[in-house]
Amino acid sequence: MTNTVEVTGLSKWFGPKVAVSEVTIGFGPGVTGLLGPNGAGKTTLMRVIAGLQVPSQGTISVLGRDPRADSSVYGSMALVPEDEAVYEHLTGRRFVELAARLAKVDDPKGRAQSVLETVELTDAADRALGGYSKGMRQRAKVAAALVPDPEVLLLDEPLNGADPVQRAQLIGLFKELGAAGRTVIVSSHVLREVERMADRVVAMVDGRLAAVGSVATIRAAMTDKPRQVFVDCTDPRSLASELIGTPNVIGVHVNGAQLMIEAADAREVALQLPGLATRRGVSISRIEPADESLESVFRYLVEGR
Amino acid sequence: MVLTRHLYRRLMRRARVIWLVVLASVPGLIFAIAGIDVSTDDLTEAFLGIMLSVGFTYAIAALILTVSTLRDERDAGTLPYIYMRPIPRVSLAISSLLAGVLAAATIAVGGWITTVLAGLLHGADMSVVMPSAALLLAAAVGYAAVFVPVGYLFSRSVLVGLGYLVLLELALSGLVSGLAQLSIWRIAASIYVDMVDTTGIPVDEVLGAVAPGVGGGLVKLGVVLVLGLGVLTWALRRRDAL
Numbered sequence: 295m296t297n298t299v300e301v302t303g304l305s306k307w308f309g310p311k312v313a314v315s316e317v318t319i320g321f322g323p324g325v326t327g328l329l330g331p332n333g334a335g336k337t338t339l340m341r342v343i344a345g346l347q348v349p350s351q352g353t354i355s356v357l358g359r360d361p362r363a364d365s366s367v368y369g370s371m372a373l374v375p376e377d378e379a380v381y382e383h384l385t386g387r388r389f390v391e392l393a394a395r396l397a398k399v400d401d402p403k404g405r406a407q408s409v410l411e412t413v414e415l416t417d418a419a420d421r422a423l424g425g426y427s428k429g430m431r432q433r434a435k436v437a438a439a440l441v442p443d444p445e446v447l448l449l450d451e452p453l454n455g456a457d458p459v460q461r462a463q464l465i466g467l468f469k470e471l472g473a474a475g476r477t478v479i480v481s482s483h484v485l486r487e488v489e490r491m492a493d494r495v496v497a498m499v500d501g502r503l504a505a506v507g508s509v510a511t512i513r514a515a516m517t518d519k520p521r522q523v524f525v526d527c528t529d530p531r532s533l534a535s536e537l538i539g540t541p542n543v544i545g546v547h548v549n550g551a552q553l554m555i556e557a558a559d560a561r562e563v564a565l566q567l568p569g570l571a572t573r574r575g576v577s578i579s580r581i582e583p584a585d586e587s588l589e590s591v592f593r594y595l596v597e598g599r
Numbered sequence: 600m601v602l603t604r605h606l607y608r609r610l611m612r613r614a615r616v617i618w619l620v621v622l623a624s625v626p627g628l629i630f631a632i633a634g635i636d637v638s639t640d641d642l643t644e645a646f647l648g649i650m651l652s653v654g655f656t657y658a659i660a661a662l663i664l665t666v667s668t669l670r671d672e673r674d675a676g677t678l679p680y681i682y683m684r685p686i687p688r689v690s691l692a693i694s695s696l697l698a699g700v701l702a703a704a705t706i707a708v709g710g711w712i713t714t715v716l717a718g719l720l721h722g723a724d725m726s727v728v729m730p731s732a733a734l735l736l737a738a739a740v741g742y743a744a745v746f747v748p749v750g751y752l753f754s755r756s757v758l759v760g761l762g763y764l765v766l767l768e769l770a771l772s773g774l775v776s777g778l779a780q781l782s783i784w785r786i787a788a789s790i791y792v793d794m795v796d797t798t799g800i801p802v803d804e805v806l807g808a809v810a811p812g813v814g815g816g817l818v819k820l821g822v823v824l825v826l827g828l829g830v831l832t833w834a835l836r837r838r839d840a841l
């Protein structure tokens with residue numbers, strides 16, 4: 295897979311504050327989730343890729359071009375900024391049409407209508423943006439970004455303020471764009487939603503890359519973090535005593551009818567459990583890995599710094 | 600033109616335009632009041648004196664308006680919507696400067712209309728009033744060329760612009776003859792005084808070392824425009840847009 299966005303040795307500082315430090319990464323077609331706590335450098339990274347901020351060090355290449363040097367790249371790249379800022383006096387339709395005219399697309403009115411339909415904003419299109427809810431503004435911004443039919447789409451917290459239905463609709467749209475071969479980079483602090491839409495995750499902490507890959511790949515690489523497995527069974531104490539001393543099991547905690555096992559290899563434990571339970575006459579009703587989610591992985595990454 | 604029209608409309612917010620036109624109208628308003636006790640023979644001299652000295656209030660109005668051309672977009676966080684477009688940076692700079700010039704010219708026209716009305720009120724010679732339009736329009740072009748880039752580059756752009764007006768235009772350009780050539784107001788006034796009879800008017804006090812002349816004034820304005828365009832294009836390419 296060819297990368298459409300290449301970030302090489304990128305650092306960005308504002309006076310004494312280092313926002314992004316020595317980041318080298320590539321982004322290709324599909325949806326990539328950009329994660330990090332507040333101040334991790336996600337927005338700065340997006341802005342530098344977008345050409346809105348100048349790298350203090352390093353280079354950016356989008357579709358083989360430097361956005362700072364070649365503005366033609368903006369015919370194939372768009373950003374939905376995090377700020378709520380829109381032209382409040384314009385209607386949604388005028389806002390998107392302005393974007394279409396500036397993007398020099400053929401038939402700006404037709405294109406505006408098309409993208410407004412895509413984000414399901416046609417009913418409110420002729421109302422001033424100043425009267426829009428936060429979620430509607432987000433959709434208007436997404437519509438304006440979709441106007442040039444971008445190859446590379448940067449979305450900085452695009453789900454902020456959107457209600458659950460709008461979130462589901464936008465997530466579906468981003469997944470469709472990713473599946474259609476567009477490079478979609480989404481930053482979000484809502485990890486469950488990133489998990490739903492992103493094929494790949496880039497985690498940033500303190501301006502540096504903390505991890506890159508699928509959630510499973512990143513979790514698998516965390517060999518220093520034991521896997522947690524929850525087991526619901528009829529006699530957790532009995533099963534716990536059977537597990538203690540078993541190779542691979544690091545710790546066992548009993549909480550009511552539930553057993554929490556810490557193991558170096560959760561899969562190995564899952565395979566051992568039926569045999570151990572049978573030996574003790576314990577019946578198991580549920581086995582569930584507890585920390586395989588993006589939220590757990592992300593927590594480990596942030597805590598580990 | 601789409602971008603110029605967008606930026607111009609954004610600048611022309613009703614409340615802001617009204618009070619800036621009032622500020623640009625100060626010479627006309629003063630002339631309307633001061634002309635009451637002036638004999639018809641002295642009206643022309645009074646008008647010229649007022650335009651050249653008090654007309655500087657227009658510079659402040661032009662400053663406040665033109666620094667906002669891109670500064671409003673930056674401060675509001677809407678700049679990405681115009682910056683991230685397949686438009687060469689030099690075209691973006693030209694569109695911004697054009698919007699600034701048009702906006703400054705609009706309030707200049709407002710101020711000029713007040714001046715004309717004041718002249719008509721007192722029966723002044725209209726051949727004197729008409730060149731004042733050239734003074735204000737020349738100032739509009741010059742100030743937009745200086746203040747649009749200032750607005751993009753500095754978050755406290757009005758303060759920076761006031762520093763330029765007070766320190767350079769009012770103080771230093773009168774003290775150091777070489778610096779007089781950098782004063783937009785003196786350049787605009789050099790065009791104006793070449794178009795009217797300035798007998799009895801202390802023109803040197805206003806122009807300093809700048810020689811009167813329409814041609815020379817236009818060339819200097821052209822140089823200021825090119826420099827402004829160069830600085831703004833450089834800033835759009837090399838400085839953070841957010």
